Amino acid sequence: MKAEEHNLDTNTLHLLRQTIQHFREHNQRAYLTGGSLRNLLLGEPCGDWDIVTDGDVPLLARSLADKLAGYYVHLHNKASRVVVKHEGQETIIDIAPIKGNSIEEDLGQRDFTINAIAAPLAEIVQLLETGNVVVYQGHPHRSSQRLRRYPGTAT
Numbered sequence: 001m002k003a004e005e006h007n008l009d010t011n012t013l014h015l016l017r018q019t020i021q022h023f024r025e026h027n028q029r030a031y032l033t034g035g036s037l038r039n040l041l042l043g044e045p046c047g048d049w050d051i052v053t054d055g056d057v058p059l060l061a062r063s064l065a066d067k068l069a070g071y072y073v074h075l076h077n078k079a080s081r082v083v084v085k086h087e088g089q090e091t092i093i094d095i096a097p098i099k100g101n102s103i104e105e106d107l108g109q110r111d112f113t114i115n116a117i118a119a120p121l122a123e124i125v126q127l128l129e130t131g132n133v134v135v136y137q138g139h140p141h142r143s144s145q146r147l148r149r150y151p152g153t154a155t
Contacts, residue, residue, distance in 0.1 A: 008046075008128060009087075011086050011087065011091075012091055013125065013128065013129070015068055015084055015086075015091050015093075016049070016121070016124075016125050016128075017125060018067060018068055019049075019051070019064060019068070019093060019121065020121055020122045020125060022060070022063070022064050022067050023053065023055070023060070023121070024122075026055060026060060026063075028053050028054060028055035028060060029053060029054055029055075029098075029103075029120070030051050030052075030053050030120070030121040030122075031051065031052050031053070031098075031103050031118040031119060031120055031121060032049065032050065032051060032118065032119055032120075032121045032124045033050050033051070033052050033106075033115070033117065033118040034050050034110070034114070034115040034117065034118075035050060035114070035115070036048065036049050036050040037050075037117050037118065037119055037124070038114050038117065040124065040127075040128075041117075047092070048091075048092035048093070048094060049091070049092065049093045049094070050094050050096070051093060051094065051095045051096070051121060052095075052096050052097065052098045052099075052103070052106060052118065053095060053096075053097065053098060054097070054098045055097075057078075057079065057080050057095050057096060057097050058074060058080050060080075060095060061074075061080030061081070061082055061093075061095045062080070064082050064093070064095070065082045065083075065084075068082060068084045069084070070082050070083050070084035070085070070091075071083045071084075071085075075094070078096055078097065079094055079095065079096040080094075080095050080096075081093065081094050081095070082095070103118050106118070
């Protein structure tokens with residue numbers, strides 16, 4: 001899975017790299033989740049980027065918007081949005097808190113199987129650039145979580 005296979009322009013990849021750097025600077029984990037990750041795995045375009053983190057979501061989103069020269073939108077107590085306009089397009093990054101004490105716990109609380117997937121954002125960008133990623137899967141009705149490597153990745 002490479003960036004060009006998903007019609008991702010260099011500007012979007014640059015924004016994602018800056019997002020990774022931002023979370024690292026704040027010592028926070030960032031996971032790409034749900035429909036965003038699903039679309040990438042299916043080779044479909046990704047219209048927005050859904051990220052969960054264990055950090056202070058409004059603070060991280062507001063400072064990310066500043067870093068990306070974008071706009072901050074407080075959606076509700078559980079999510080914030082960053083909108084970045086470039087070349088006549090918008091990149092939308094939705095940021096929400098991890099529910100529970102871990103990404104695995106969060107995935108176990110999601111309502112649909114397809115929403116119960118996540119991967120570290122940094123690994124997704126690495127996948128888009130080189131082809132290596134790890135995806136965590138969980139299901140709300142199963143106690144086990146799985147670590148799955150996708151084709152083209154190291155075992």
